[in-house]
Amino acid sequence: MSFSNSVLQLEMEKAFEYLDKAREVASRGVDVISFGIGQPDTPTPEHIREAAKKALDEGFTGYVSPPGIPELREAIANYISEFTGAGDIKPEEVIVTPGGKGAIFMAIASYISPGDEVIVQDPGFPxxxxxxxxxGGKPVFIPLKEEEGFRLTPEAVQEHITPKTKMIILNNPHNPTGSMCTKQDIQGILEIAKENGIIVLSDEIYDHFIYEGQFHSVLEDPDWRDYILYLNGFSKTYSMTGWRLGYIITNAKAIERLTVFAVNNFSCVTSFAQKAAVVALTGPQDFFKEVLAEYRRRRDFTVEAFNSLPGVRVLKAPATFYLFPNVKEILEQTGMTTEQFSLKMLEEKGVVMPPGVPSFPLKAGEGYVRVSYVQPIERIKQGVERLRQGIEELLEKA
Ligand SMILES: Cc1ncc(COP(=O)(O)O)c(C=O)c1O
Structure with missing residues (x-):
């Protein structure tokens, strides 16, 4: 029973493997502090949960329309029209997918053929x-540089395009670095894509987690229907990671084709979860103000705390709930790889911090770890103190 060549290209997500390792360490009785998890620690807001319960109780449990229930497609079209300033997105320009991941798979599988080149940020979502x-495509990696705030710049994109470039994948704001492109970056990248007939797949799943600066969506370009696949989801903003709800926005003709993909792949997205998603978008949004204020406090605290660790420096990332601290000095002094350092901190101090390489998954993350600050400040403080001890011990031995 041999696997297909295509399926053998898929790899486990290392961040998930780190969670398994953390569980194993915890099973030995260690109190594990995790900076490894990419999901908000707040529960799904009550009004959203209630909507799902109501839908279940009303028997809304059958198959539904493959591209999504009409009221959800409409709610997404209206919400994103206003949020991004696009203004006139129509329900038939939206398809609901099983999570942001389902949208990524659908978009890439639908547009990439063997030999096509695709520009991908390094580090990036695996x-x-x-x-x-x-x-069958070829990823072409653009290393993001700490000195440029880990932004993807038009200059770097220009250097990496060839006649075979079919798609640019832009994750903005960015996992794992927390960076955010400027308006000029976005405009420059979109200009290059348009001039060269390249599709832009824009993953904006962290668009609400902004602490400094102004976020700009690719949907601000009035020509978006010609070349953009916009991707978003409910996992992060609404704390709905387990609900598996995402979506793609693009021109209506493309949505028809993506619907054929959906029918053959998953038929439709969970019916009652979609009802809850309507309420997420049309219901009160104030709960997020508190979430954002809390994350800002956590970010500020975490940046300062990590910068006080020996051999560690970290940028004050303007967005997401991730930081990408540079630990190169520790590695130089101890001769360890990033992964060995991460494992040592987990095994000996019970602190989870996925290494930049191989978690994200290429080369540019060597010498960096990802820190997710989705836990109370008290807990972050404990984690940092354990790291301080661990690093001091390592440096003493070096
Ligand atoms: C950049 C990025 N895109 C997409 C996703 C997938 O989100 P979902 O839970 O909706 O599949 C994640 C989750 O971590 C992410 O970081």
């Missing part, structure tokens, strides 16, 4: 590059 390889 699903992009292995799904490109799954489709």
């Amino acid at each position: 699903a992009y590059e292995c799904t490109v390889r799954y489709a």
